[in-house]
Every structure is written in structure tokens, then in C-alpha cells.
Amino acid sequence: MTQSADEGFTTRQVHAGSDARAARPRALPIYMTAGFPFDGFDDAAAHFDQGDGFGYTRTGNPTVDAVERKIASLEGGAQALLVASGQAAVTVVLLGLVSAGEHIVCATHIYEGTRGLILDNLARLNIEVDFVDDVNDVAEWESKIRPTTRVLFAESIANARNDLLDIASIARVADGHGIPLVVDNTFATPYLLRPIEHGAAIVVHSASKFLAGQGSVLGGVIIDDGRFDAVRSGALYPHLTGTGRLGGSSLAERHGGLARIAYLRETVAPRLGPTPSPLNAFLVGQGLETLSLRVQRQSENALIVAEWLSTRPEVASVDYVGLPSHPHHALAGRYLARGNGSVFTFTLRGGIDEARSFVEALRVITHMTHLGDVRSLILHPGTTSHVRRTPEEREAHGVLPGTLRLSIGIEDSADLIADLSRGLDASHPPLETVEAVREESGALDVVVAA
Numbered sequence: 096m097t098q099s100a101d102e103g104f105t106t107r108q109v110h111a112g113s114d115a116r117a118a119r120p121r122a123l124p125i126y127m128t129a130g131f132p133f134d135g136f137d138d139a140a141a142h143f144d145q146g147d148g149f150g151y152t153r154t155g156n157p158t159v160d161a162v163e164r165k166i167a168s169l170e171g172g173a174q175a176l177l178v179a180s181g182q183a184a185v186t187v188v189l190l191g192l193v194s195a196g197e198h199i200v201c202a203t204h205i206y207e208g209t210r211g212l213i214l215d216n217l218a219r220l221n222i223e224v225d226f227v228d229d230v231n232d233v234a235e236w237e238s239k240i241r242p243t244t245r246v247l248f249a250e251s252i253a254n255a256r257n258d259l260l261d262i263a264s265i266a267r268v269a270d271g272h273g274i275p276l277v278v279d280n281t282f283a284t285p286y287l288l289r290p291i292e293h294g295a296a297i298v299v300h301s302a303s304k305f306l307a308g309q310g311s312v313l314g315g316v317i318i319d320d321g322r323f324d325a326v327r328s329g330a331l332y333p334h335l336t337g338t339g340r341l342g343g344s345s346l347a348e349r350h351g352g353l354a355r356i357a358y359l360r361e362t363v364a365p366r367l368g369p370t371p372s373p374l375n376a377f378l379v380g381q382g383l384e385t386l387s388l389r390v391q392r393q394s395e396n397a398l399i400v401a402e403w404l405s406t407r408p409e410v411a412s413v414d415y416v417g418l419p420s421h422p423h424h425a426l427a428g429r430y431l432a433r434g435n436g437s438v439f440t441f442t443l444r445g446g447i448d449e450a451r452s453f454v455e456a457l458r459v460i461t462h463m464t465h466l467g468d469v470r471s472l473i474l475h476p477g478t479t480s481h482v483r484r485t486p487e488e489r490e491a492h493g494v495l496p497g498t499l500r501l502s503i504g505i506e507d508s509a510d511l512i513a514d515l516s517r518g519l520d521a522s523h524p525p526l527e528t529v530e531a532v533r534e535e536s537g538a539l540d541v542v543v544a545a
């Protein structure tokens with residue numbers, strides 16, 4: 096639109112110069128716009144009828160679309176749906192698969208936000224759940240499936256024990272019942288592990304973590320394998336195979352194997368509204384361009400750190416699947432050929448006082464609740480992420496008073512070890528130091544007596 100000089104000041108301030116010249120940028124353009132003008136009357140109708148083209152950013156945006164196609168490719172899925180956070184991704188996928196009166200079977204050891212969503216929010220919608228304690232126990236999964244079960248849910252690598260899911264085995268259980276296994280692959284990333292290649296039907300991520308990678312934005316993504324089978328599973332998901340509220344053909348008729356993700360894209364995400372900002376989508380896409388480089392370096396650093404910690408007398412245990420001492424280490428040989436990830440816990444001898452002194456002495460590793468950042472991060476799960484669990488549950492999850500969670504970044508590993516040494520010196524001061532302090536304060540007899 097070219098404005099003419101005789102238009103008013105306010106009209107020109109809105110419209111003049113809005114016809115950006117066409118160019119072909121090398122970087123992904125950020126379509127920072129709420130909507131898109133229609134080319135013609137019929138285009139508007141076609142958009143509303145068949146979803147052709149872009150109309151409004153809540154239902155589609157070219158920047159978001161490009162990032163979705165990149166993630167679908169990296170995960171080996173058919174299509175991806177980007178949303179505003181990992182929490183939104185889990186919410187959208189579960190509400191797209193499960194109705195009131197139906198049932199979820201879920202691993203016990205999962206992200207607290209997911210557990211809370213199921214136990215507090217979905218419970219109020221009369222969606223039921225059973226939890227599986229031993230994530231690789233096929234018989235336990237089988238025994239908890241009911242006729243109303245519509246999804247199995249687990250994480251590829253779970254906090255805090257670093258459990259590694261035997262995806263192929265659990266996917267077979269799901270498949271036997273015609274229902275999808277949904278895997279939260281946040282900790283592993285598609286560079287290390289692609290659950291769809293092992294039989295999972297759907298993958299979700301908190302893109303806020305490794306995918307974006309620099310701790311600047313939140314995002315979430317759902318990736319579908321595109322293999323929804325309406326003949327086998329149609330009766331379980333009538334919203335995918337029945338005619339819609341206004342009649343016409345079903346999603347399965349229109350989208351075939353993509354019916355599930357089409358439903359999430361058309362009917363769940365835009366209605367609930369967790370739309371990603373195009374700027375955030377751009378930043379996730381930018382992060383993805385260096386995913387393999389970061390995750391490889393982070394995994395290498397994590398192994399160095401985990402091995403070092405496991406040799407230290409102040410450390411009672413290190414729960415890292417990359418160490419031969421981990422119960423799922425053999426499984427890692429099968430699923431994690433490129434590295435073992437970089438988020439894990441270790442437990443200090445002593446308890447909460449030692450954990451506090453350790454954390455407070457660190458200078459390189461940041462104390463915060465996040466993970467998958469280029470910066471190394473630390474958190475005390477017992478008083479933060481796992482505070483809503485009972486002490487018995489915490490112990491079963493490997494969260495003791497002296498347990499700390501690390502998310503290892505890309506820093507020089509020698510600096511990370513030096514920082515962790517600093518932490519150990521503070522949490523477990525050598526006896527001579529204790530004596531020197533006490534001598535200075537005139538309490539020598541106490542030390543001698545002890």
C-alpha cells in the first residue's frame with residue numbers, strides 16, 4: 096500500500112511504509128505479526144474453510160512453522176507443533192488424547208509440573224491416573240492398563256536417578272493396546288536419542304531447555320510419528336474418527352495418520368491458547384542450529400565431572416547413566432550412542448548443611464532451577480523441585496538431604512572441577528582447617544577432646 100500525501104497524519108502513521116520490500120534473508124525471518132492480510136475475498140474463505148495459508152498467529156505463523164519443520168526433522172517425526180512452554184506441550188498432548196472418565200498410565204519419576212498437572216488439574220476433569228514405579232518393568236505397565244487407558248507417558252531420561260527408559264519395550268506394550276507411548280525427551284534431546292525411531296508415537300519437549308539452549312526463552316514442542324491407525328484405534332479416539340460438531344468428514348479421513356497432531360493443531364492448542372511468540376520461536380530455531388555441538392560438549396563435560404565426583408571421598412554417590420555403576424548403564428549402550436546427557440544428581444556425605452555450604456561456595460556454577468543451558472547450573476532438589484513429595488517418595492527417587500542436581504554446560508571442564516572442589520572444601524573442610532579455626536578462637540581443647 097502506498098500512502099498518498101493528502102491522507103491524514105494518523106492514517107499515515109499507521110499505514111505508511113508498511114509495505115516492506117521483499118527480500119530473501121539468510122536467517123529465519125521473524126514474522127512478528129498478529130495476523131496476515133488476505134489476498135482476496137476467496138482466500139479468506141478458503142483459509143477459514145480448509146486452513147489454507149496463514150491468517151492469525153494463534154493458528155499459524157511462518158516463523159513458528161519453519162521451527163516446527165526443523166524439529167520434526169531432527170526427531171524423525173512426521174510433524175511438530177510448537178507451543179509456549181514445555182508445560183503447555185504436555186497439557187495439549189494429554190488433553191488431545193484423554194477425555195473425562197478415561198485414564199493415563201504414567202511413570203512415577205517424572206517432572207513435578209507434569210505430575211501436578213495430572214494429579215491436580217486433569218483429576219478435576221475426571222481423568223484418572225496410575226503410576227508405574229519401575230519404569231522398565233513391562234509387567235507393571237501391563238498390569239496398570241485399563242480399557243479406558245488412552246496414553247502411556249514417561250521421560251526418556253528422568254530426574255533424579257537418571258533412569259533411562261527402555262523405549263522399545265514400553266512402546267510395544269502401548270502398541271499392543273492401540274494407544275500411544277508419549278515420551279518427554281527433554282533431558283536426552285533428539286541429538287542423543289530419538290524415541291520415535293524406537294517405537295514411541297509422540298515426543299514432547301520443554302524447548303526452554305536444550306533446544307533453545309541459552310536460557311533466554313520458554314517453549315515447548317510436540318512431535319507426532321504420523322502413524323495414527325484409525326482402523327485399529329479409531330474406537331478409542333472417537334474425536335479423531337467421528338464427524339465433527341458441524342458434520343463433514345472426520346480428522347482421520349482428512350489427515351490419515353496425521354489425525355492426532357491435526358487435532359492438537361486445529362482444536363486443542365489454538366483453543367487453549369498457548370501460542371509461542373514468533374520471536375521466541377526464532378530463538379528456539381537459532382538454538383537448534385547449534386544443538387549437536389552443545390549437547391556433545393555438555394555430555395563430554397558431564398562425564399568428566401561425574402567421573403571426578405565419583406572418586407571423591409566427600410561424595411556418597413553419583414547417579415549418572417554414563418557411569419558403569421548406574422543400573423541402566425547397559426541400556427545406555429543401546430539408546431545413547433552419542434553421549435549420556437548432562438543433567439544428573441550426586442549426593443554429598445552428610446546432609447542439608449553440607450549441601451548448603453557446597454552451593455554457597457560455588458562461583459562458576461549458577462544456583463538456579465533450569466537445565467540444558469550453556470552455563471552449568473545446580474539445584475538442591477530436596478528443598479525445591481521435590482519438596483512436594485513425601486520424605487519416603489524423595490528417598491525412592493534418590494533425593495536425599497545431601498543430593499544436588501547438576502546441569503553441566505559448555506565451560507572448560509577444568510574450571511567446573513575447580514569450582515566443585517571449592518564446593519567440597521566448603522562442605523567438608525579438611526580437619527586441619529577446622530583445627531586452625533578453632534585454635535584461633537581459643538577452642539583447642541574441644542578439638543583435642545573430640
Ligand SMILES: *Cc1c(COP(=O)(O)O)cnc(C)c1O
Binds near residue numbers: 180208302313314
Ligand atoms: C522443564 C521441563 C518441563 C516443563 O517445561 P517448561 O518449558 O518449563 O514449561 C517438562 N518436562 C521436563 C522433563 C522438564 O525438564
